[in-house]
Amino acid sequence: MSRYLNAQYQALEAYVPGEQPRDQRYIKLNTNESPYPPAPSVCAAITQEDVSLLRLYSDPTGKNLKEKLAGLYGVKPENVFLSNGSDEVLNFAFMAFGGKGAVFPDISYGFYSVFGDLYGIDYTQIPLKEDFSLDYQDYCGQGKMVVIANPNAPTGLSIPVDAVEQIVASNPDNVVVIDEAYVDFGGETALPLIEKYDNLLVTRTFSKSRCMAGGRLGYAFGSAALIADLEKIKYSTNPYNLDRLTLKLGEATVDGEDYYQKMCTRIQETRDWTKEQLESMGFQVLPSQTNFLFARTDRMDGQELYLALKARGILVRHFSNPRIDQFNRITIGTPEQMETFLTVIKEILGL
Numbered sequence: 001m002s003r004y005l006n007a008q009y010q011a012l013e014a015y016v017p018g019e020q021p022r023d024q025r026y027i028k029l030n031t032n033e034s035p036y037p038p039a040p041s042v043c044a045a046i047t048q049e050d051v052s053l054l055r056l057y058s059d060p061t062g063k064n065l066k067e068k069l070a071g072l073y074g075v076k077p078e079n080v081f082l083s084n085g086s087d088e089v090l091n092f093a094f095m096a097f098g099g100k101g102a103v104f105p106d107i108s109y110g111f112y113s114v115f116g117d118l119y120g121i122d123y124t125q126i127p128l129k130e131d132f133s134l135d136y137q138d139y140c141g142q143g144k145m146v147v148i149a150n151p152n153a154p155t156g157l158s159i160p161v162d163a164v165e166q167i168v169a170s171n172p173d174n175v176v177v178i179d180e181a182y183v184d185f186g187g188e189t190a191l192p193l194i195e196k197y198d199n200l201l202v203t204r205t206f207s208k209s210r211c212m213a214g215g216r217l218g219y220a221f222g223s224a225a226l227i228a229d230l231e232k233i234k235y236s237t238n239p240y241n242l243d244r245l246t247l248k249l250g251e252a253t254v255d256g257e258d259y260y261q262k263m264c265t266r267i268q269e270t271r272d273w274t275k276e277q278l279e280s281m282g283f284q285v286l287p288s289q290t291n292f293l294f295a296r297t298d299r300m301d302g303q304e305l306y307l308a309l310k311a312r313g314i315l316v317r318h319f320s321n322p323r324i325d326q327f328n329r330i331t332i333g334t335p336e337q338m339e340t341f342l343t344v345i346k347e348i349l350g351l
Protein backbone atom coordinates (compact mmCIF):
# COMPACT_ATOMS: atom_id res chain seq x y z
CA MET A 1 0.00 0.00 0.00
CA SER A 2 1.29 3.47 -0.82
CA ARG A 3 0.95 6.30 1.65
CA TYR A 4 -1.39 8.03 -0.81
CA LEU A 5 -4.35 5.68 -0.59
CA ASN A 6 -7.37 7.47 0.84
CA ALA A 7 -7.93 6.59 4.48
CA GLN A 8 -11.34 5.01 3.91
CA TYR A 9 -9.83 2.34 1.60
CA GLN A 10 -6.83 1.39 3.70
CA ALA A 11 -8.55 -1.45 5.55
CA LEU A 12 -10.68 -2.55 2.57
CA GLU A 13 -10.49 -6.28 1.91
CA ALA A 14 -10.89 -6.78 -1.82
CA TYR A 15 -12.86 -9.62 -3.36
CA VAL A 16 -10.70 -12.67 -4.08
CA PRO A 17 -11.70 -14.33 -7.36
CA GLY A 18 -11.31 -18.09 -7.83
CA GLU A 19 -7.96 -19.20 -9.20
CA GLN A 20 -7.51 -18.57 -12.93
CA PRO A 21 -4.45 -20.62 -13.90
CA ARG A 22 -2.74 -19.45 -17.07
CA ASP A 23 -2.19 -22.94 -18.45
CA GLN A 24 -4.66 -25.64 -19.46
CA ARG A 25 -3.21 -28.18 -17.06
CA TYR A 26 -6.23 -28.30 -14.78
CA ILE A 27 -9.73 -29.63 -15.14
CA LYS A 28 -11.24 -26.36 -14.09
CA LEU A 29 -14.30 -26.82 -11.87
CA ASN A 30 -13.75 -23.80 -9.63
CA THR A 31 -15.44 -20.68 -11.03
CA ASN A 32 -18.74 -21.92 -12.48
CA GLU A 33 -17.84 -21.26 -16.11
CA SER A 34 -19.52 -23.32 -18.80
CA PRO A 35 -17.51 -26.26 -20.15
CA TYR A 36 -19.11 -25.57 -23.55
CA PRO A 37 -18.19 -22.89 -26.08
CA PRO A 38 -20.60 -20.10 -27.06
CA ALA A 39 -23.11 -20.90 -29.84
CA PRO A 40 -21.60 -21.35 -33.34
CA SER A 41 -23.27 -18.10 -34.46
CA VAL A 42 -21.44 -16.27 -31.66
CA CYS A 43 -18.09 -17.81 -32.55
CA ALA A 44 -18.61 -16.53 -36.13
CA ALA A 45 -20.00 -13.10 -35.20
CA ILE A 46 -16.84 -10.98 -35.16
CA THR A 47 -15.44 -9.96 -38.55
CA GLN A 48 -12.31 -8.08 -39.67
CA GLU A 49 -14.63 -5.14 -40.21
CA ASP A 50 -15.69 -5.22 -36.55
CA VAL A 51 -12.06 -5.21 -35.46
CA SER A 52 -11.27 -2.29 -37.71
CA LEU A 53 -14.30 -0.43 -36.31
CA LEU A 54 -12.68 -0.56 -32.87
CA ARG A 55 -11.26 2.84 -33.76
CA LEU A 56 -14.75 4.20 -33.01
CA TYR A 57 -16.33 4.29 -29.57
CA SER A 58 -18.99 1.73 -28.80
CA ASP A 59 -22.69 2.63 -28.48
CA PRO A 60 -23.01 3.89 -24.87
CA THR A 61 -26.76 3.16 -24.92
CA GLY A 62 -26.32 -0.46 -26.06
CA LYS A 63 -29.56 0.05 -28.00
CA ASN A 64 -29.44 -3.06 -30.22
CA LEU A 65 -28.61 -5.47 -27.42
CA LYS A 66 -31.18 -3.93 -25.09
CA GLU A 67 -33.84 -4.35 -27.77
CA LYS A 68 -32.87 -7.96 -28.32
CA LEU A 69 -32.92 -8.81 -24.61
CA ALA A 70 -36.21 -6.95 -24.18
CA GLY A 71 -37.68 -8.99 -27.05
CA LEU A 72 -36.44 -12.32 -25.67
CA TYR A 73 -37.72 -11.69 -22.14
CA GLY A 74 -40.90 -9.76 -22.94
CA VAL A 75 -40.01 -6.41 -21.35
CA LYS A 76 -39.35 -2.91 -22.72
CA PRO A 77 -35.83 -1.72 -23.58
CA GLU A 78 -36.14 0.92 -20.83
CA ASN A 79 -36.44 -1.94 -18.31
CA VAL A 80 -32.98 -3.25 -19.29
CA PHE A 81 -29.56 -2.18 -18.00
CA LEU A 82 -26.31 -3.47 -19.55
CA SER A 83 -23.11 -3.89 -17.58
CA ASN A 84 -19.55 -5.12 -17.73
CA GLY A 85 -20.34 -8.44 -16.09
CA SER A 86 -23.08 -8.57 -13.48
CA ASP A 87 -20.45 -7.62 -10.90
CA GLU A 88 -20.66 -4.12 -12.36
CA VAL A 89 -24.42 -3.76 -12.02
CA LEU A 90 -24.19 -5.11 -8.45
CA ASN A 91 -21.49 -2.51 -7.79
CA PHE A 92 -23.72 0.24 -9.21
CA ALA A 93 -26.71 -1.01 -7.21
CA PHE A 94 -24.80 -0.83 -3.92
CA MET A 95 -23.55 2.64 -4.89
CA ALA A 96 -27.01 3.84 -5.89
CA PHE A 97 -29.35 2.20 -3.39
CA GLY A 98 -27.36 1.21 -0.28
CA GLY A 99 -27.66 4.52 1.56
CA LYS A 100 -30.06 3.27 4.23
CA GLY A 101 -28.04 0.12 4.82
CA ALA A 102 -28.24 -3.37 3.36
CA VAL A 103 -29.00 -6.94 4.37
CA PHE A 104 -27.93 -10.18 2.74
CA PRO A 105 -27.29 -13.78 3.87
CA ASP A 106 -24.12 -14.72 5.78
CA ILE A 107 -23.40 -17.43 3.23
CA SER A 108 -23.74 -15.94 -0.24
CA TYR A 109 -21.78 -14.28 -3.02
CA GLY A 110 -18.63 -12.87 -1.40
CA PHE A 111 -18.74 -9.65 -3.39
CA TYR A 112 -21.75 -8.22 -1.53
CA SER A 113 -19.82 -7.48 1.66
CA VAL A 114 -16.92 -6.05 -0.38
CA PHE A 115 -19.27 -3.55 -2.07
CA GLY A 116 -20.79 -2.81 1.34
CA ASP A 117 -17.33 -2.04 2.74
CA LEU A 118 -16.29 -0.07 -0.35
CA TYR A 119 -19.20 2.34 0.02
CA GLY A 120 -19.19 2.43 3.82
CA ILE A 121 -22.66 0.88 3.87
CA ASP A 122 -24.06 -0.25 7.19
CA TYR A 123 -24.88 -3.86 6.31
CA THR A 124 -26.06 -6.94 8.19
CA GLN A 125 -25.40 -10.54 7.19
CA ILE A 126 -28.38 -12.64 8.20
CA PRO A 127 -27.48 -16.27 9.02
CA LEU A 128 -28.98 -18.91 6.75
CA LYS A 129 -30.71 -21.71 8.64
CA GLU A 130 -28.72 -24.72 9.85
CA ASP A 131 -29.44 -26.59 6.58
CA PHE A 132 -28.41 -23.48 4.54
CA SER A 133 -31.97 -22.75 3.48
CA LEU A 134 -33.11 -19.13 3.53
CA ASP A 135 -36.11 -18.03 5.59
CA TYR A 136 -37.68 -15.29 3.47
CA GLN A 137 -39.35 -13.79 6.56
CA ASP A 138 -35.92 -12.71 7.82
CA TYR A 139 -35.86 -10.22 4.92
CA CYS A 140 -39.40 -8.85 5.16
CA GLY A 141 -39.88 -5.28 6.35
CA GLN A 142 -36.15 -4.63 6.79
CA GLY A 143 -36.20 -0.97 5.77
CA LYS A 144 -32.85 -1.44 4.03
CA MET A 145 -31.66 -2.60 0.65
CA VAL A 146 -32.01 -6.39 0.39
CA VAL A 147 -29.64 -8.45 -1.76
CA ILE A 148 -30.30 -12.13 -2.39
CA ALA A 149 -28.71 -14.48 -4.89
CA ASN A 150 -31.48 -16.77 -6.10
CA PRO A 151 -30.39 -19.51 -6.59
CA ASN A 152 -27.79 -18.84 -3.93
CA ALA A 153 -24.07 -19.41 -4.25
CA PRO A 154 -22.17 -21.34 -3.05
CA THR A 155 -25.04 -23.42 -1.64
CA GLY A 156 -26.99 -23.92 -4.88
CA LEU A 157 -30.35 -23.63 -3.07
CA SER A 158 -33.18 -21.39 -4.22
CA ILE A 159 -36.39 -19.86 -2.88
CA PRO A 160 -39.71 -19.77 -4.75
CA VAL A 161 -40.89 -16.63 -6.51
CA ASP A 162 -43.75 -16.03 -4.04
CA ALA A 163 -41.17 -15.76 -1.25
CA VAL A 164 -39.32 -13.17 -3.34
CA GLU A 165 -42.59 -11.32 -3.85
CA GLN A 166 -43.22 -11.14 -0.08
CA ILE A 167 -39.76 -9.68 0.44
CA VAL A 168 -40.24 -7.11 -2.33
CA ALA A 169 -43.76 -6.16 -1.22
CA SER A 170 -42.72 -5.73 2.41
CA ASN A 171 -39.82 -3.37 1.62
CA PRO A 172 -41.59 -0.77 -0.55
CA ASP A 173 -39.17 2.04 0.37
CA ASN A 174 -36.03 0.11 -0.50
CA VAL A 175 -34.60 -1.72 -3.47
CA VAL A 176 -34.55 -5.50 -3.44
CA VAL A 177 -31.81 -6.93 -5.65
CA ILE A 178 -32.33 -10.51 -6.81
CA ASP A 179 -29.11 -11.83 -8.31
CA GLU A 180 -30.16 -14.44 -10.86
CA ALA A 181 -26.69 -15.45 -12.08
CA TYR A 182 -27.77 -19.14 -11.96
CA VAL A 183 -31.48 -18.95 -12.69
CA ASP A 184 -31.19 -20.76 -16.05
CA PHE A 185 -30.16 -24.00 -14.35
CA GLY A 186 -33.47 -24.60 -12.61
CA GLY A 187 -34.38 -21.56 -10.51
CA GLU A 188 -37.62 -19.57 -10.70
CA THR A 189 -37.20 -16.05 -12.06
CA ALA A 190 -38.64 -12.98 -10.36
CA LEU A 191 -38.69 -11.12 -13.67
CA PRO A 192 -42.52 -10.93 -14.06
CA LEU A 193 -42.65 -9.00 -10.76
CA ILE A 194 -40.89 -5.93 -12.17
CA GLU A 195 -44.19 -4.81 -13.72
CA LYS A 196 -45.87 -4.76 -10.33
CA TYR A 197 -43.03 -3.52 -8.08
CA ASP A 198 -40.85 -0.53 -8.89
CA ASN A 199 -38.32 -1.47 -6.18
CA LEU A 200 -37.21 -4.81 -7.67
CA LEU A 201 -33.94 -5.17 -9.55
CA VAL A 202 -33.19 -8.54 -11.16
CA THR A 203 -29.56 -9.04 -12.20
CA ARG A 204 -28.33 -11.59 -14.75
CA THR A 205 -25.08 -12.57 -16.43
CA PHE A 206 -23.78 -14.05 -19.68
CA SER A 207 -20.91 -15.64 -17.71
CA LYS A 208 -22.56 -18.90 -16.70
CA SER A 209 -25.49 -20.12 -18.81
CA ARG A 210 -24.35 -18.10 -21.86
CA CYS A 211 -20.83 -19.59 -21.90
CA MET A 212 -19.20 -16.16 -22.02
CA ALA A 213 -17.44 -15.43 -18.71
CA GLY A 214 -14.48 -13.92 -20.54
CA GLY A 215 -16.74 -11.52 -22.48
CA ARG A 216 -17.80 -9.68 -19.28
CA LEU A 217 -21.44 -9.08 -20.04
CA GLY A 218 -24.17 -8.68 -17.46
CA TYR A 219 -27.59 -7.07 -17.42
CA ALA A 220 -30.45 -6.21 -15.13
CA PHE A 221 -34.21 -5.79 -15.30
CA GLY A 222 -36.19 -3.26 -13.31
CA SER A 223 -38.67 -0.40 -13.48
CA ALA A 224 -37.72 2.36 -15.95
CA ALA A 225 -36.96 4.69 -13.02
CA LEU A 226 -34.58 2.21 -11.34
CA ILE A 227 -32.80 1.61 -14.65
CA ALA A 228 -32.50 5.38 -15.17
CA ASP A 229 -30.81 5.63 -11.74
CA LEU A 230 -28.29 2.99 -12.74
CA GLU A 231 -27.70 4.78 -16.05
CA LYS A 232 -26.94 7.93 -14.11
CA ILE A 233 -24.26 6.08 -12.12
CA LYS A 234 -22.90 4.52 -15.30
CA TYR A 235 -22.65 7.86 -17.12
CA SER A 236 -20.90 9.25 -14.04
CA THR A 237 -18.25 6.52 -14.03
CA ASN A 238 -17.76 4.82 -17.40
CA PRO A 239 -20.25 5.61 -20.21
CA TYR A 240 -18.60 3.14 -22.63
CA ASN A 241 -18.65 0.28 -20.17
CA LEU A 242 -19.19 -2.28 -22.93
CA ASP A 243 -16.92 -2.55 -25.94
CA ARG A 244 -18.13 -2.96 -29.53
CA LEU A 245 -17.10 -6.62 -29.78
CA THR A 246 -18.86 -7.67 -26.59
CA LEU A 247 -22.05 -5.85 -27.59
CA LYS A 248 -22.03 -7.69 -30.92
CA LEU A 249 -21.31 -11.05 -29.27
CA GLY A 250 -24.17 -10.37 -26.88
CA GLU A 251 -26.59 -9.81 -29.75
CA ALA A 252 -25.47 -13.04 -31.43
CA THR A 253 -25.94 -14.82 -28.10
CA VAL A 254 -29.59 -13.79 -27.93
CA ASP A 255 -30.01 -15.24 -31.45
CA GLY A 256 -28.55 -18.54 -30.23
CA GLU A 257 -31.19 -19.07 -27.51
CA ASP A 258 -32.02 -22.67 -28.60
CA TYR A 259 -28.39 -23.69 -28.31
CA TYR A 260 -28.13 -22.28 -24.78
CA GLN A 261 -31.31 -24.00 -23.66
CA LYS A 262 -29.79 -27.30 -24.81
CA MET A 263 -26.52 -26.62 -23.00
CA CYS A 264 -28.38 -25.77 -19.79
CA THR A 265 -30.36 -29.01 -19.99
CA ARG A 266 -27.18 -30.96 -20.61
CA ILE A 267 -25.48 -29.38 -17.59
CA GLN A 268 -28.48 -30.10 -15.38
CA GLU A 269 -28.39 -33.76 -16.45
CA THR A 270 -24.66 -34.02 -15.77
CA ARG A 271 -25.22 -32.30 -12.42
CA ASP A 272 -27.94 -34.69 -11.28
CA TRP A 273 -25.86 -37.70 -12.33
CA THR A 274 -22.75 -36.37 -10.55
CA LYS A 275 -24.79 -35.73 -7.40
CA GLU A 276 -26.02 -39.34 -7.35
CA GLN A 277 -22.49 -40.63 -7.82
CA LEU A 278 -21.14 -38.49 -4.99
CA GLU A 279 -24.00 -39.56 -2.71
CA SER A 280 -23.28 -43.20 -3.47
CA MET A 281 -19.77 -42.54 -2.12
CA GLY A 282 -21.25 -41.16 1.09
CA PHE A 283 -21.03 -37.44 0.31
CA GLN A 284 -23.61 -35.01 1.61
CA VAL A 285 -24.61 -32.95 -1.44
CA LEU A 286 -27.01 -30.01 -1.18
CA PRO A 287 -29.85 -30.02 -3.73
CA SER A 288 -28.71 -27.72 -6.54
CA GLN A 289 -30.61 -25.49 -8.95
CA THR A 290 -27.32 -24.25 -10.40
CA ASN A 291 -24.35 -25.39 -12.50
CA PHE A 292 -22.40 -26.48 -9.42
CA LEU A 293 -22.67 -28.81 -6.44
CA PHE A 294 -21.82 -28.04 -2.83
CA ALA A 295 -20.63 -31.21 -1.15
CA ARG A 296 -18.83 -32.58 1.89
CA THR A 297 -17.69 -35.93 3.19
CA ASP A 298 -16.92 -37.21 6.70
CA ARG A 299 -13.95 -39.07 5.28
CA MET A 300 -11.78 -36.04 4.70
CA ASP A 301 -11.45 -32.43 5.77
CA GLY A 302 -12.79 -29.99 3.15
CA GLN A 303 -9.57 -28.10 2.58
CA GLU A 304 -7.53 -31.30 2.50
CA LEU A 305 -9.79 -32.67 -0.20
CA TYR A 306 -9.49 -29.44 -2.17
CA LEU A 307 -5.68 -29.64 -2.00
CA ALA A 308 -5.62 -33.35 -2.88
CA LEU A 309 -7.76 -32.66 -5.96
CA LYS A 310 -5.55 -29.76 -6.97
CA ALA A 311 -2.42 -31.89 -6.65
CA ARG A 312 -4.07 -34.28 -9.11
CA GLY A 313 -4.96 -31.57 -11.62
CA ILE A 314 -8.55 -30.77 -10.63
CA LEU A 315 -9.51 -27.34 -9.36
CA VAL A 316 -12.64 -26.88 -7.24
CA ARG A 317 -13.52 -23.99 -4.92
CA HIS A 318 -13.01 -24.15 -1.18
CA PHE A 319 -14.07 -21.38 1.22
CA SER A 320 -12.41 -20.92 4.60
CA ASN A 321 -15.52 -19.49 6.35
CA PRO A 322 -15.86 -21.94 9.30
CA ARG A 323 -19.55 -22.51 8.59
CA ILE A 324 -18.77 -24.05 5.21
CA ASP A 325 -15.12 -25.07 5.41
CA GLN A 326 -15.98 -28.78 5.23
CA PHE A 327 -17.61 -28.25 1.83
CA ASN A 328 -16.24 -27.82 -1.66
CA ARG A 329 -18.05 -26.15 -4.53
CA ILE A 330 -17.75 -28.20 -7.68
CA THR A 331 -18.64 -26.65 -11.04
CA ILE A 332 -20.37 -29.03 -13.46
CA GLY A 333 -18.14 -29.74 -16.45
CA THR A 334 -18.62 -32.12 -19.35
CA PRO A 335 -19.65 -35.72 -18.54
CA GLU A 336 -16.06 -36.80 -19.33
CA GLN A 337 -14.61 -34.24 -16.92
CA MET A 338 -17.01 -35.33 -14.19
CA GLU A 339 -16.10 -38.99 -14.73
CA THR A 340 -12.43 -38.10 -14.28
CA PHE A 341 -13.32 -36.04 -11.22
CA LEU A 342 -15.19 -38.95 -9.66
CA THR A 343 -12.40 -41.40 -10.44
CA VAL A 344 -9.87 -39.11 -8.80
CA ILE A 345 -12.13 -38.65 -5.74
CA LYS A 346 -12.32 -42.44 -5.35
CA GLU A 347 -8.55 -42.65 -5.58
CA ILE A 348 -8.06 -39.93 -2.96
CA LEU A 349 -10.55 -41.48 -0.53
CA GLY A 350 -9.33 -45.04 -1.20
CA LEU A 351 -12.79 -46.24 -2.30
Ligand SMILES: *Cc1c(COP(=O)(O)O)cnc(C)c1O
Pocket (backbone or CB within 6 Å): 032, 084, 085, 086, 087, 088, 109, 149, 152, 153, 179, 181, 204, 205, 206, 207, 213, 216, 217, 218
Ligand atom coordinates in the same frame (compact mmCIF):
# COMPACT_ATOMS: atom_id res chain seq x y z
C1 LIG B 1 -20.67 -15.43 -11.03
C2 LIG B 1 -21.57 -14.60 -10.21
C3 LIG B 1 -21.78 -13.24 -10.46
C4 LIG B 1 -20.92 -12.41 -11.37
O1 LIG B 1 -20.85 -12.74 -12.62
P1 LIG B 1 -20.18 -11.81 -13.72
O2 LIG B 1 -19.15 -12.70 -14.34
O3 LIG B 1 -19.60 -10.58 -13.10
O4 LIG B 1 -21.31 -11.51 -14.61
C5 LIG B 1 -22.74 -12.56 -9.75
N1 LIG B 1 -23.44 -13.18 -8.78
C6 LIG B 1 -23.23 -14.45 -8.46
C7 LIG B 1 -24.03 -15.06 -7.37
C8 LIG B 1 -22.29 -15.20 -9.15
O5 LIG B 1 -22.04 -16.46 -8.80
